[in-house]
Amino acid sequence: MEMRDRLLFRQQAYVGGEWCDADSRETLDVLNPFDGNVIGTVPKMGQAETARAIRCADVALVAWKAKTGKERGAILRKWHDLIEANSDDLALLLTLEQGKPLAEAKGELTYALSFVEWFAEEAKRVYGDVLPNTRSDQRLLAIKQPVGVCGAIIAWNFPSALVTRKVSPALAAGCTVVLKPAELTPFAALALAHLAAQAGIPPGVFNVVTGDPVQIGKELSANPVVRKLTFTGSTETGRLLMQQCASNIKKLSLELGGNAPFIVFEDADLDAAIEGLLASKFRNAGQTCVCANRVYVHAAVVDEFADKLVARIRQMKLGNGLDSAVSLGPLIDRRAVAKVSRLVEDARAKGAQVLAGGKLQKEGTLLYEATLLLGITSDMQIAREEIFGPVVGITTFSTEQEALAMANDSPSGLAAYFFSADLERSWRLMEGLEYGIVGINTGMVSNEVGPFGGIKESGVGREGSKYGIEEFLEIKYVCLSGKSLNTSPY
Numbered sequence: 427m428e429m430r431d432r433l434l435f436r437q438q439a440y441v442g443g444e445w446c447d448a449d450s451r452e453t454l455d456v457l458n459p460f461d462g463n464v465i466g467t468v469p470k471m472g473q474a475e476t477a478r479a480i481r482c483a484d485v486a487l488v489a490w491k492a493k494t495g496k497e498r499g500a501i502l503r504k505w506h507d508l509i510e511a512n513s514d515d516l517a518l519l520l521t522l523e524q525g526k527p528l529a530e531a532k533g534e535l536t537y538a539l540s541f542v543e544w545f546a547e548e549a550k551r552v553y554g555d556v557l558p559n560t561r562s563d564q565r566l567l568a569i570k571q572p573v574g575v576c577g578a579i580i581a582w583n584f585p586s587a588l589v590t591r592k593v594s595p596a597l598a599a600g601c602t603v604v605l606k607p608a609e610l611t612p613f614a615a616l617a618l619a620h621l622a623a624q625a626g627i628p629p630g631v632f633n634v635v636t637g638d639p640v641q642i643g644k645e646l647s648a649n650p651v652v653r654k655l656t657f658t659g660s661t662e663t664g665r666l667l668m669q670q671c672a673s674n675i676k677k678l679s680l681e682l683g684g685n686a687p688f689i690v691f692e693d694a695d696l697d698a699a700i701e702g703l704l705a706s707k708f709r710n711a712g713q714t715c716v717c718a719n720r721v722y723v724h725a726a727v728v729d730e731f732a733d734k735l736v737a738r739i740r741q742m743k744l745g746n747g748l749d750s751a752v753s754l755g756p757l758i759d760r761r762a763v764a765k766v767s768r769l770v771e772d773a774r775a776k777g778a779q780v781l782a783g784g785k786l787q788k789e790g791t792l793l794y795e796a797t798l799l800l801g802i803t804s805d806m807q808i809a810r811e812e813i814f815g816p817v818v819g820i821t822t823f824s825t826e827q828e829a830l831a832m833a834n835d836s837p838s839g840l841a842a843y844f845f846s847a848d849l850e851r852s853w854r855l856m857e858g859l860e861y862g863i864v865g866i867n868t869g870m871v872s873n874e875v876g877p878f879g880g881i882k883e884s885g886v887g888r889e890g891s892k893y894g895i896e897e898f899l900e901i902k903y904v905c906l907s908g909k910s911l912n913t914s915p916y
């Protein structure tokens with residue numbers, strides 16, 4: 427399969443409107459997770475190049491924030507249209523570097539586009555407020571202004587959608603951005619930067635630096651010119667970035683790990699629950715922060731649920747994402763395989779039944795089979811850790827209180843799901859779940875309209891939605907005082 431426009435395959439970083447190499451000329455190899463072949467290389471940049479990109483973003487900020495929201499929105503709309511026109515190529519690139527099946531890669535592009543479209547429109551809807559006076563010789567206002575230069579660091583699991591979910595609201599608000607894609611999946615972001623340039627996003631407004639995550643992350647958090655850092659990735663890295671940003675009290679948005687409970691009550695539509703679980707759990711081979719992670723099924727229906735689920739799991743085809751029959755791609759790297767294998771082996775050793783999968787399809791590959799484990803208990807590692815792989819582990823419960831207590835027994839608080847036909851129970855559960863996102867009778871909650879984000883150790887801030895642009899705006903309170911204001915004859 428070939429790309430129609432090879433120019434989208436950029437192997438240099440994009441800084442201040444120029445395509446450039448690392449000062450050292452060093453590069454990093456990017457591998458196809460399906461076969462381990464090198465797809466290409468990107469510059470191994472560090473602190474100095476990041477500082478340069480920040481300076482470019484700072485210079486570009488003056489003119490970009492001076493544009494009206496409508497003008498910025500129109501440029502974002504052009505970016506949207508170019509991404510749409512090139513989405514087959516972009517999806518191909520995504521499958522090559524990330525491994526997800528091509529149909530899912532196309533789905534990710536649609537999802538990525540939804541954020542650009544949404545924030546192109548939101549750009550013109552940034553309102554302030556006229557506040558009630560406390561004195562008759564004063565007038566009070568709250569106006570909203572762009573935060574300034576923003577750093578963005580994204581994960582490897584959604585290399586396109588995470589770019590647009592962060593960059594579109596930032597640009598819409600009038601901020602400029604220096605983005606670091608994941609070392610494992612940099613090409614999607616570079617292709618999007620290429621299209622941004624074509625769309626007329628001015629030099630320096632959107633910069634992409636590739637390379638050493640530690641050095642780039644340190645500079646983006648320590649450099650005082652960067653006024654906000656937005657990050658998607660692990661809780662561990664989020665905690666470190668939060669500490670680094672504390673030195674200059676930088677504004678932060680963190681989309682961190684989840685450990686989503688998925689509860690199936692005895693009154694649920696079991697077929698719908700199975701479809702919901704498959705959609706949630708096996709999206710991107712289970713490598714999604716909102717994936718169902720701990721599955722709780724009521725004792726009265728667990729056997730029927732497990733039987734039906736095994737049948738559906740056995741229909742899944744694992745392999746090369748470019749093969750149209752494949753519904754499950756490889757894991758991202760050896761570390762991911764090691765983690766999934768450790769969790770499955772620990773559960774098996776402690777008595778879990780393996781009803782499907784439970785191993786690599788072939789040693790030496792990253793192809794981990796869709797797996798179903800029954801009899802998960804709280805002493806097993808899989809009951810506490812985020813799996814980030816195609817493994818369903820079922821725990822049985824008997825009462826609503828028990829299910830809710832187990833669901834909330836986690837330091838994470840991103841997404842939670844449950845299936846029930848009982849309206850009052852649904853309302854109770856929705857309120858009781860300590861999560862930023864709740865899916866009721868669905869396993870798919872992500873879209874541009876819903877505020878995406880977590881509570882507890884899953885992060886701070888919200889992305890997408892009407893709230894997403896607020897993360898890139900500061901409120902300025904204005905108090906205008908004047909003697910003639912209270913003597914005005916009008």
Ligand SMILES: O=CCCC(=O)O
Pocket residue numbers: 583584713714715716872878
């Ligand atoms: O894993 C992070 C993003 C997942 C999503 O946006 O649904």
